[in-house]
Structure formats: structure tokens, C-alpha cells
Amino acid sequence: MGLSINNLTMVFNEHTAVDDISLHVEEGEMYGFLGGNGAGKTTTFRMILNLLKPTKGTITWNDTHINYDVTDMIGYLPEDRGLHPKLTVQEQVTYLGRLKGMSQKDALEALKYWLDRFDVSENLNKKIGSLSKGNQQKIQLIASIIHNPKLIILDEPFSGLDPVNVELLKEAVLELNKNGATIIFSSHRMEHVEELCESICILNKGKQVLSGKISDIKRSYKEKRMTITGEHDLAFLENAPGVLEYTKKNDTVTLKIAEESYAKDIYETISSIGYFKKISVEDPTLNEIFIEKVGRK
Amino acid sequence: MNKFFMILGSAYKQKVKSKAFIFTTLITVAIIFLGFNFNVIIDMFNKSEEIETITVEAEPELKEGFEMLLPNHSETIKVTDDSTNILTIERDKNTLTSLINTEVELSSDDKNAIQNTLDQLHQTLVMQENNINPEAIAELNTKTDLTEKTADEDAPKSGFDDINPANMVIMYITLMLMFFIIIGYAGQVANDIAQEKSSRVIEMIVSSVSPTTHLVAKVSAIILSALTQILVLLIGGYIAFKTSNINEAVQKFDLEFSDNTVSIIIICIIYMLLGLLLYLSLAAMLGSFVSRMEDLQQSIMPLTFLSIGGFYIAMFSIATPGTILVKLSSYFPFFTPYVMPLRLIDPDTSLTEQFIGIIIMIISIVLIIWLTTYIYKRSILLTEGGMIKSIKKIFKK
Structure with a gap:
């Protein structure tokens, strides 16, 4: 059950935009797509939605192929934002809601609920063209989730929003997920993905470089980060065995070590020097993993 | 199917309720009323009186x-x-x-x-x-009788004299109405399609409903609103004709309907509908090439030229519907809706030729709709670059 993607490939002319991606998203899961610009995220989403026909591979939702018979249970927020500037919020959103099979009354009720939720209820009868960019983005998110979809695909939902609005949107996404929706979203912002998702997939130039549960990925990563805060001089650690990187900021030294076992040796060495306020060993952040996988090639 | 009617209904309502639609309809009806009452208006400014x-x-x-x-x-x-x-x-x-x-x-x-x-x-x-x-x-005033006889029986011999003036009036009205409705509504179709595409809302729409359904529903809604407008104008025209005293003036011109007047009106209506379908489908195709509204005028230029071409051939041939130019151009699909009905007022045109015209139109419409949906499906997600670049991309794939 859930969303299954098998050997998905998309070739435009001679350019391979998506190269043999396979993954599985469990029903009710929150799944993150990570990748730089041109990594193939939007193309993958469009194939899931049946807007583009894959060159190769299959996509199924609960074992059935996705076509226009089942699109009513999918919500989609495209990366290219835009609504009809001359329509009012009510006209546009209820129209899109009715396209998803809602009645005018239900769509209007749901719209009012979400406008209230996002603190923009005064915009109900305003023309979309007259709203600020951030508010337009909220309206578009509402339009994509108004029909209470089972599968929600959000392409860069947080880009261009201020921190307050990012929090509002995040809460809404979490609520939808809690109510049973499966959510797939893409982002450049690692902290959002790390905070919201259980599983991720990292794409680079159309290729799937990494996928799975975040906790498993991190655990499988042997390199660790060690932070030591104290007043003693630790410059000698730069050349210690297992240390890959050494950075010092004020009285905090951050080390990147090849394996957790080296941390034990370092701990024993420095604890003989004297008192340290903080010594910690952590898994690498998603940001570090991403840069490691995508940035260095 | 439900979604088709939902899009159709909501697009139709939006069109018919728009200010542009209401104003143009009202203004045209007002012009019709003024036209039918021009003698009353002239008399209002004319101070002369009848003496007894x-x-x-x-x-x-x-x-x-x-x-x-x-x-x-x-x-x-x-x-x-x-x-x-x-x-x-x-x-x-x-x-x-x-x-x-x-x-x-x-x-x-x-x-x-x-x-x-x-x-x-x-x-x-x-x-x-x-x-x-x-x-x-009295004898001096009688005219000499001249009878024409041509060796070639098939040569075009229809001149002004053979044509029923009432049919000619119907032709003028049909041509005018068709030209303005086609140009006006083709612009609207292209504008609507381009607007959805350039504002990017189209990606949300096609994630709910197939592009073909969306396109056909949208174009149908615009055709329906055009028909609504035609109907309002015809009713307005009829009322204006009945309430004004112009029918006395018209009677003076000896406008009498001939035997084929009814069939001419029916065939004119058929061609008007087919012409609308053909041109509006073409407009949808041209509109879907556009990714920025600035390019819209440029993109519908070919349609404007075709429409003006057909209109002028018909207008200038209204007194001579038997020429080779009229015959040839009546078989060119984009000119057919204008030129073919004109040939009806020429008594030499057979009904078979009219049916060939209708068949040519139907085949062209099916082809254009097929091509339009083919292009539309491939172009709606292309939002970068100019028209030529879009066209290249669409056909490369």
C-alpha cells in the first residue's frame, strides 16, 4: 500500500531528466524529496500526477495506476506558483475545489476554515492579483488541499515565505498528516525536511543518490561530529588519528571524525587535560549529508 | 463527464456575466435599434413640415x-x-x-x-x-429589348440582375455577423488559454482534469456564449424591425423572398456554427503556444489574416458570386464558411457543392481539434521562451 515508484525514467529529447528512480512511500507517511536545481524533483512529481508520461517505469497508488479517475484524492501544489489574477479568492478556490469533485457549498465552507486558519479571512472576496505574494501562496496551498486529499504533493511549499508563515504552513501540513494524508514534498531547506519527514530521497541530476528513513541514513553514516567546548588549547587534535576536519570558533572546537570509535580515544586524551563544559558526539546533519552526496561531485 | 459540464457551466456563466459581454451586447442592440429608426431620428432634426x-x-x-x-x-x-x-x-x-x-x-x-x-x-x-x-x-419612352445568348452554356452568367436582393441582404448580415463574432470570440479563446498558461494556474487545473476535457469544455463554453449573443442580437433585431416603421420603407425596395431563402438562412446558420468551431479551435491552438501575454496578439495574427481574407473575398464578390475566385476559395477550409454561403445566392450553385463544403469543414474541424489537443497537452507545461521556441519543443518530442 502507499505510493510505489519503480524504475522511473524520463528522457526529454536526449536529456535524461529522471534516471531509474525506485522508492516506496507508506500510506500516512511524510516524505521529503531533496535535490538541487534541475535534480528532477518537479519532473518526478509531474509523472506521479500523470501530467507527463514516463519514458520507462511504473507508478502506483495502493496498487492502482494513477489517472484522471483517481486525481480527486490527490492534492498538488506546483512549484510554478500562480492563480488567475482577475478572479477573487472565493471564485478561484471554489472553482478548483469543484474540479476536485466538491460541491460549491462544501468548497466554500472548507475555504473559510482554511482562510481563518491562515489568518487571512479578510481576503475572501479580494481579487487574487491584489494580494501580496505570501498571501497568494497561502491561497494556492489552500486550493491544493481544500478537498482533503489522501495524497498531497507539495513542490517547494515553503519557498518565499517569512518565518512566521513558514511555521503556520508547517503546522497545517502536520495537521493534514495527522489526519491521515500521505504527504510528499520537496525543499531546499534541510531543517524543514529533517523536522517534518520520516523518510527522504536525495536526487542529483536525475539520479537517486540516497533514500530511506532519515534515522537509518544517519545511523549508517559512519562519520560523526564531535563538539568540545572548553578553555584549553586543542590545536593538537587537528592531526590526531581519525580526525577529518577541524574547526574552531571562540572556545568551541568542532571535529569531523571518521568513526565513532575515535571519539573514545579523543575523549580519553582531553579529559586528562582538564575540565570541559561540553563534550558531545552527534550524527551528521541532513545538510552535511546532502552536501556530501550532492555538493562534492 | 461531470467535470466537463462543470467547467462548461462555470466558464459560460463567467463569460455571460462579464461586463464586456453585457456592454457589447447592449451597445450592439442599441445600434440595431438606432439603425432601424434612422428615419425617425432624421425627421427629429429635420424641421421641414408637410404643407396641406x-x-x-x-x-x-x-x-x-x-x-x-x-x-x-x-x-x-x-x-x-x-x-x-x-x-x-x-x-x-x-x-x-x-x-x-x-x-x-x-x-x-x-x-x-x-x-x-x-x-x-x-x-x-x-x-x-x-x-x-x-x-x-409614350412610344419614345419605351426601352429597346436586349437578349443575351452565350455560346458557352457553362460560362458564369449570373450578374447582379439574377440575384434576389433579399438574399443579398441576408448575406450581408450573415457575413458581418460571422466576421465580428469570429474575430471577437477567437480573441477571447486565445486570451483565456494564454492567461491560464501564463498565470501558471493551468498546472493545478490539469492535475484535476485532463487537458483535452478542459480545452473542449472551455471552447464549447465560449461558443455557447457567442451563440447566446447572436440570439440576443437576432431577437433585438426582430423586435426593432417590428416596432419601427422601417418595414414600410423596406417594402418600397421590393424585397421579396425567393423560393430558396429559407434554405439559404439554414445553410448560413450551419456555416456560421462550423466557422465558429473551426476558428475558435484554431484560436485555442494559437493561444496555447503563448507563454507570455505580450506574445498573444502576434500569435493570433494568422487567424486574423485568414478571417479577413475570407470576409473580403465574400464581401467583394457579393454581386458576382459565380467567379472562379469564389469557386476556388469556397473549397479552402478557412474561407469556406464565408464564401460557400455566398455561392448559394448564385442560382447556378448545386446543393452537392454545398454539401462538399460542409464535409470539408467537418473534416477540417476534426483535424484542427485533434491537432489543438495534441499541441495543448504538450505545451501547457512549457512556460519558458518565446512562441517559436515553444513550437519547436512541442514537435520535437
Whole structure:
């Protein structure tokens, strides 16, 4: 059950935009797509939605192929934002809601609920063209989730929003997920993905470089980060065995070590020097993993 | 199917409720009413009045002659002895000079009546003077009969004389209506499609409903709103015709419907519908090439040229519907809706040719719709680059 993607490939002319991606998203899961610009995220989403026909591979939702018979249970927020500037919020959103099979009354009720939720209820009868960019983005998110979809695909939902609005949107996404929706979203912002998702997939130039549960990925990563805060001089650690990187900021030294076992040796060495306020060993952040996988090639 | 009717209904309502639709319809209806009542309007600004009596000051012979001849030219004016309108006629041998003094400005009808009476009076005087009998005058006025005979039986022989004027009026109205409706609504179709594409809302729409359903529903809604407008204009025109007194004026032109007038009207309506379908589908295709609204005018240029071409060929051939140009262009799909109905008023056109025209139109419409949906599906997600780049990309894949 859930969303299954098998050997998905998309070739435009001679350019391979998506190269043999396979993954599985469990029903009710929150799944993150990570990748730089041109990594193939939007193309993958469009194939899931049946807007583009894959060159190769299959996509199924609960074992059935996705076509226009089942699109009513999918919500989609495209990366290219835009609504009809001359329509009012009510006209546009209820129209899109009715396209998803809602009645005018239900769509209007749901719209009012979400406008209230996002603190923009005064915009109900305003023309979309007259709203600020951030508010337009909220309206578009509402339009994509108004029909209470089972599968929600959000392409860069947080880009261009201020921190307050990012929090509002995040809460809404979490609520939808809690109510049973499966959510797939893409982002450049690692902290959002790390905070919201259980599983991720990292794409680079159309290729799937990494996928799975975040906790498993991190655990499988042997390199660790060690932070030591104290007043003693630790410059000698730069050349210690297992240390890959050494950075010092004020009285905090951050080390990147090849394996957790080296941390034990370092701990024993420095604890003989004297008192340290903080010594910690952590898994690498998603940001570090991403840069490691995508940035260095 | 439900979504199709939902899009159709909501697009239709939006069109018909739009200010542009309401205003253009009202203004056109107002123009029709003004047109049918132009004689009333002209009279409003024309201060001249009809006179009822006239006093003639002349030698008794002339006075008597005038009084006798006047009823031939005017039923309203009576000759009396004490009228304030005084006509003075002076005679110098066979030449008459006259002067009329009236209280109000003389209407053109009255002036013509008096002028004609004087002319006839003058004619009679000359005849009497020269001893010409009236029969001789009548014989002089008969025209010589000229009969045409052509060796080539098939040569186009229909000229202005063969064409029923009532059918020609219907043709003018059809051509005008078709041209303006096609140009106006083709612009709207292209504009709507391009707007959805350039505002990017299309990606959300096609994630709910297939592009083909969306396109066909949208174009159908616009065709329906065009038909609504035509219907309103026709009803408005009918009411204006019935309520104005122009039908008296029209009767003076001897506009009589011929046997084929009804079939001409029916075929005109068929071609108008087919023409709308063809041109609006083409407009949808052209609109879908556009990714920025600035390129819209440029993109619908080919459609405008085709439409103007067909319209002008038809307009300039309205008196000569049998020429080779008309025959050839009536089989070119984009000219067919304009030119083929015109050939109806030529008695030499067979019904078979009309059916061939309709079949050509139907095949072209099916092809254009197929091509439009093919292009639309591939172009809606292309939002970068100009038109030429989009066209290249669409056909490369």
C-alpha cells in the first residue's frame, strides 16, 4: 500500500531528466524529496500526477495506476506558483475545489476554515492579483488541499515565505498528516525536511543518490561530529588519528571524525587535560549529508 | 463527464456575466435599434413640415393645368385660393419660371411633388405647341429589348440582375455577423488559454482534469456564449424591425423572398456554427503556444489574416458570386464558411457543392481539434521562451 515508484525514467529529447528512480512511500507517511536545481524533483512529481508520461517505469497508488479517475484524492501544489489574477479568492478556490469533485457549498465552507486558519479571512472576496505574494501562496496551498486529499504533493511549499508563515504552513501540513494524508514534498531547506519527514530521497541530476528513513541514513553514516567546548588549547587534535576536519570558533572546537570509535580515544586524551563544559558526539546533519552526496561531485 | 459540464457551466456563466459581454451586447442592440429608426431620428432634426394647401398665381390656363396635374404627384396638397403658401408661375413662350413662398421649410417630398407637377405641365405645354400627340411621347419612352445568348452554356452568367436582393441582404448580415463574432470570440479563446498558461494556474487545473476535457469544455463554453449573443442580437433585431416603421420603407425596395431563402438562412446558420468551431479551435491552438501575454496578439495574427481574407473575398464578390475566385476559395477550409454561403445566392450553385463544403469543414474541424489537443497537452507545461521556441519543443518530442 502507499505510493510505489519503480524504475522511473524520463528522457526529454536526449536529456535524461529522471534516471531509474525506485522508492516506496507508506500510506500516512511524510516524505521529503531533496535535490538541487534541475535534480528532477518537479519532473518526478509531474509523472506521479500523470501530467507527463514516463519514458520507462511504473507508478502506483495502493496498487492502482494513477489517472484522471483517481486525481480527486490527490492534492498538488506546483512549484510554478500562480492563480488567475482577475478572479477573487472565493471564485478561484471554489472553482478548483469543484474540479476536485466538491460541491460549491462544501468548497466554500472548507475555504473559510482554511482562510481563518491562515489568518487571512479578510481576503475572501479580494481579487487574487491584489494580494501580496505570501498571501497568494497561502491561497494556492489552500486550493491544493481544500478537498482533503489522501495524497498531497507539495513542490517547494515553503519557498518565499517569512518565518512566521513558514511555521503556520508547517503546522497545517502536520495537521493534514495527522489526519491521515500521505504527504510528499520537496525543499531546499534541510531543517524543514529533517523536522517534518520520516523518510527522504536525495536526487542529483536525475539520479537517486540516497533514500530511506532519515534515522537509518544517519545511523549508517559512519562519520560523526564531535563538539568540545572548553578553555584549553586543542590545536593538537587537528592531526590526531581519525580526525577529518577541524574547526574552531571562540572556545568551541568542532571535529569531523571518521568513526565513532575515535571519539573514545579523543575523549580519553582531553579529559586528562582538564575540565570541559561540553563534550558531545552527534550524527551528521541532513545538510552535511546532502552536501556530501550532492555538493562534492 | 461531470467535470466537463462543470467547467462548461462555470466558464459560460463567467463569460455571460462579464461586463464586456453585457456592454457589447447592449451597445450592439442599441445600434440595431438606432439603425432601424434612422428615419425617425432624421425627421427629429429635420424641421421641414408637410404643407396641406397651396395657392397658385398664374395665367388661368397654367393655373388650371397645375390644379389638374397636381393629384398625380401628391395626394395631400390641395389647391385653394387663400393659402399662405403661394406658388407664382410665369411663362415666357415655352419656358416656365416659378417661385414658391412658404411659411415653413418645404419637405423634400412636397418639393418633389411640386417640381414634378411643374415638369409635367411644361411637357404638356410643349406638346400642345408642337402638335405632338401623347402616344408618340409614350412610344419614345419605351426601352429597346436586349437578349443575351452565350455560346458557352457553362460560362458564369449570373450578374447582379439574377440575384434576389433579399438574399443579398441576408448575406450581408450573415457575413458581418460571422466576421465580428469570429474575430471577437477567437480573441477571447486565445486570451483565456494564454492567461491560464501564463498565470501558471493551468498546472493545478490539469492535475484535476485532463487537458483535452478542459480545452473542449472551455471552447464549447465560449461558443455557447457567442451563440447566446447572436440570439440576443437576432431577437433585438426582430423586435426593432417590428416596432419601427422601417418595414414600410423596406417594402418600397421590393424585397421579396425567393423560393430558396429559407434554405439559404439554414445553410448560413450551419456555416456560421462550423466557422465558429473551426476558428475558435484554431484560436485555442494559437493561444496555447503563448507563454507570455505580450506574445498573444502576434500569435493570433494568422487567424486574423485568414478571417479577413475570407470576409473580403465574400464581401467583394457579393454581386458576382459565380467567379472562379469564389469557386476556388469556397473549397479552402478557412474561407469556406464565408464564401460557400455566398455561392448559394448564385442560382447556378448545386446543393452537392454545398454539401462538399460542409464535409470539408467537418473534416477540417476534426483535424484542427485533434491537432489543438495534441499541441495543448504538450505545451501547457512549457512556460519558458518565446512562441517559436515553444513550437519547436512541442514537435520535437
